[in-house]
Amino acid sequence: MKILDTIPIRPAPSPAANAPALLQEIAAALDALLLSRQRHCIDLGSLPLSPADRDMLREALGTGEIHMELTTLGNSRIEETGVPGVWWVRHSSEDGILLTESLEVCHVPEIVPADTTDIAIGLQRLRQRIAVRASGGQ
Amino acid sequence: MSTEADLLDFARGPALEAALVILVFGMFWRLVAVLALRRSRDLSEPRVRHAWLWGVRTIFTRMWPRREFRPRILHWEAVSYLFHFALAVVIVGLVPHILLIRDITGLSWPGLPTGVITFAAGVALISLLALLAHRATHPVLRRISNFDDYFSWLLVFAPLLTGLMAYYHLGGPYEDLLAVHMLSAELLLAWLPFSKLAHTVLFLFSRGVTGTIYSRRGAQT
Amino acid sequence: MDETILDAFRQNGLSRRAFLKFCAATTSLLALPPAAAAAMAEKLAGTLRPTVIYLSYQECTGCLESMTRSFSPTIEHLMFNNISLAFNDTLQAAAGEAAEAARKEAMRKAWGKYILIVDGAVPMGGGGAYCVAAGQSAVDDLRHAAQGAAAIIAVGTCAAFGGVPYAAPNPTGAVPVSEIIRDRPIINVSGCPPIPEVMTGVIVYYLSFGMPALDRQGRPVAFYGNTIHDRCYRRPFYDEGRFAHTFDDEGARNGWCLYELGCKGPVTYNACATLKWNQGTSFPIQSGHGCLGCSEPDFWDKGGFYRPLPAATGHWPRGEVLGGAALGGAVVGVGAAALARSRQQAAAAKSAKEVSHPPPKEDSHEH
Structure with a gap:
């Protein structure tokens, strides 16, 4: 480990190059959401973002009121930023590896509301449990 | 696909080998044939001692025009120098070129950043175009120009252009452009000994011999 | 089903x-x-x-x-x-x-x-x-x-x-x-x-x-839309002309471009430089080794993994082949000169008969 530490690592200089353009894109997407209820999504993984870019985005968007944790196929974090309607979504795998990171501009991300079929399946299961209970089983 | 002959493999393999063999073979042929020619004996009394020293001197003094000719030709001489210098920077400064030379001869030296090379290549291309325009419009130069001049011009122009295209990925996939670049340069190498481009080597001898003969006779060279 | x-x-x-x-x-x-x-x-x-x-x-x-x-x-x-x-x-x-x-x-x-x-x-x-x-x-x-x-x-x-x-x-x-x-x-x-x-x-x-x-x-x-070279994080070093010359020199330690060590990144189309390997941990160049070009046809038969891209692919004996070419050229050159000499002599004899005046011209290609 000692020898490894002596290898000089030189991180590339990283000015905030893409964040200003991203903020403009978010503002335009919010306009579209207000006018025509159009959803928008920006895949952060497909952009070369430097740490300075990330800091600038975090600072400009701030922290909002909702933090959600989704636990299916690994964890996912869905956070509303300080700008209502802008959601920071991070999906990770079962091994905790980040799969995708995106900014969604919408009222609620599509992945949040319960799906009709899933509700129906859940209802079925609930009815079964009620029936089991009614018939005296535990 | 794998069954087709890959153009880049051809350029790096058989084509390169053939071009180098022709270059060396042709250059020795031309050089030996010229040097082994019969020379007439000069029976006059020599006006200077060691005339060959003056011949060597001529090789350098002829690198710049004499004062009398300057007003007429100095600007075109400058363009020509610009071209030769830029071309030299491109040939011996670019790292891939150095690696190729190292592979063949074992000689190696540090390279230059690609920004410098692309600038030099641009300068060489523009000065070549200017020299072509000059050749095509100058009444005397036009008359003494033949196929050799224009074809040699093309073979020098082509590797410069295709090299830049390959670097900037203009006009096709990189590996194809690189193959075309290498093939055009190989054509240049094979053509060189048999054309006026042989002046890259022969200019030393022609100037030296001219200088020796005229200084022996007491003329300024 | x-x-x-x-x-x-x-x-x-x-x-x-x-x-x-x-x-x-x-x-x-x-x-x-x-x-x-x-x-x-x-x-x-x-x-x-x-x-x-x-x-x-x-x-x-x-x-x-x-x-x-x-x-x-x-x-x-x-x-x-x-x-x-x-x-x-x-x-x-x-x-x-x-x-x-x-x-x-x-x-x-x-x-x-x-x-x-x-x-x-x-x-x-x-x-x-x-x-x-x-x-x-x-x-x-x-x-x-x-x-x-x-x-x-x-x-x-x-x-x-x-x-x-x-x-x-x-x-x-x-x-x-x-x-x-x-x-x-x-x-x-x-x-x-x-x-x-x-x-x-x-x-x-x-x-x-x-x-x-x-x-x-x-x-x-x-x-497979981009070459490794074009998406490589070491690309700026290539443009600056900073290269590792051996696998253990200053350049290699500083993470400079591996082009001279035979990296085939410029002619290899793959996603290694962006997706990377082992859950995005690294890829060969990041680990200090040049690209072998494994996603290209015939990557085994391209002259050698450690031979730089511009070098010749053929393993021919450089010295012997080019030396032979030089010798062959010299022999042909001597022949050409002998032929020219005999023509010079013939011309000299002919003109000496007509006028008494030494004819052979000096060979001069350049001013």
């Missing part, structure tokens, strides 16, 4: 949310616009799980090893939810007669609709005798299986371009899949091995959107 991919998710106790997450991750992996996630979700929700037959011929199982290490979408999701992996002789529990019977049954049921994954080159030499399983040669087996396939995915450089078996002198007469099968759509997923996420990503893309856009080598442009 008739369940859709979304049904399969639910069968495994997963919600639509898991399905949407899977689509979002895959869309991001494929570098598709985020809006495509919705389109993918819609398409996959209604798509029946296709049968996949995975055949291995002249190969080392490295591709399958790589594929099972895919993290997004993982091979488990692919196997349990998206596809019905009907036959893979390495992963399945069944063996011998039972395995062959299961495979025949799966192929019969899904005839004309299944996806055929081929791993490895196909030896043609000796009537195909170099690779035989269950009494059938690889070439006959492939010809038969391809007839019932909707599409073929040639996984790995061996299946796509011939790879290692195809390398000179190719003792088994190995050929890539595309030289045997010409009437079925083939997607080449090259690499030795291919990046795991590329293999699984291509399968999911095919299920969602059909045939992907292919480059001239038959590879999906989404993954």
Whole structure:
């Protein structure tokens, strides 16, 4: 480990190059959401973002009121930023590896509301449990 | 696909080998044939001692025009120098070129950043175009120009252009452009000994011999 | 068999949310616009799980090893939810007669609709005798299986371009899949091995959107659209002219460009520099070794892994060949000079007869 530490690592200089353009894109997407209820999504993984870019985005968007944790196929974090309607979504795998990171501009991300079929399946299961209970089983 | 002959493999393999063999073979042929020619004996009394020293001197003094000719030709001489210098920077400064030379001869030296090379290549291309325009419009130069001049011009122009295209990925996939670049340069190498481009080597001898003969006779060279 | 991919998710106790997450991750992996996630979700929700037959011929199982290490979408999701992996002789529990019977049954049921994954080159030499399983040669087996396939995915450089078996002198007469099968759509997923996420990503893309856009080598442009060099984080060093000259010099320690050490990044199309390997940990250049060009045809026969790209590929004796050329040129030159001398003499004799005045001109090419 000692020898490894002596290898000089030189991180590339990283000015905030893409964040200003991203903020403009978010503002335009919010306009579209207000006018025509159009959803928008920006895949952060497909952009070369430097740490300075990330800091600038975090600072400009701030922290909002909702933090959600989704636990299916690994964890996912869905956070509303300080700008209502802008959601920071991070999906990770079962091994905790980040799969995708995106900014969604919408009222609620599509992945949040319960799906009709899933509700129906859940209802079925609930009815079964009620029936089991009614018939005296535990 | 794998069954087709890959153009880049051809350029790096058989084509390169053939071009180098022709270059060396042709250059020795031309050089030996010229040097082994019969020379007439000069029976006059020599006006200077060691005339060959003056011949060597001529090789350098002829690198710049004499004062009398300057007003007429100095600007075109400058363009020509610009071209030769830029071309030299491109040939011996670019790292891939150095690696190729190292592979063949074992000689190696540090390279230059690609920004410098692309600038030099641009300068060489523009000065070549200017020299072509000059050749095509100058009444005397036009008359003494033949196929050799224009074809040699093309073979020098082509590797410069295709090299830049390959670097900037203009006009096709990189590996194809690189193959075309290498093939055009190989054509240049094979053509060189048999054309006026042989002046890259022969200019030393022609100037030296001219200088020796005229200084022996007491003329300024 | 008739369940859709979304049904399969639910069968495994997963919600639509898991399905949407899977689509979002895959869309991001494929570098598709985020809006495509919705389109993918819609398409996959209604798509029946296709049968996949995975055949291995002249190969080392490295591709399958790589594929099972895919993290997004993982091979488990692919196997349990998206596809019905009907036959893979390495992963399945069944063996011998039972395995062959299961495979025949799966192929019969899904005839004309299944996806055929081929791993490895196909030896043609000796009537195909170099690779035989269950009494059938690889070439006959492939010809038969391809007839019932909707599409073929040639996984790995061996299946796509011939790879290692195809390398000179190719003792088994190995050929890539595309030289045997010409009437079925083939997607080449090259690499030795291919990046795991590329293999699984291509399968999911095919299920969602059909045939992907292919480059001239038959590879999906989404993954093979750029060279390693153009996406390499060490590219700025190439432009600045900073190179490692040996594997242990100052340049190598500083992480400079590996071009001089034989890196084939400039002519290699793959996604290593962006997707990387082992869950995005690193890729060869990041670990200090040049690119071998393993996703390109004939990468074994390009002069050597450590020979720089501009160097000659041939291993010919430079000194002897060029020395011989110089000697030959000199001999021809002497001959030409002798001929010229005899002509000079003849001309001199002739003019001496006419006038007494020494004629030979000096040879002067330049001013």
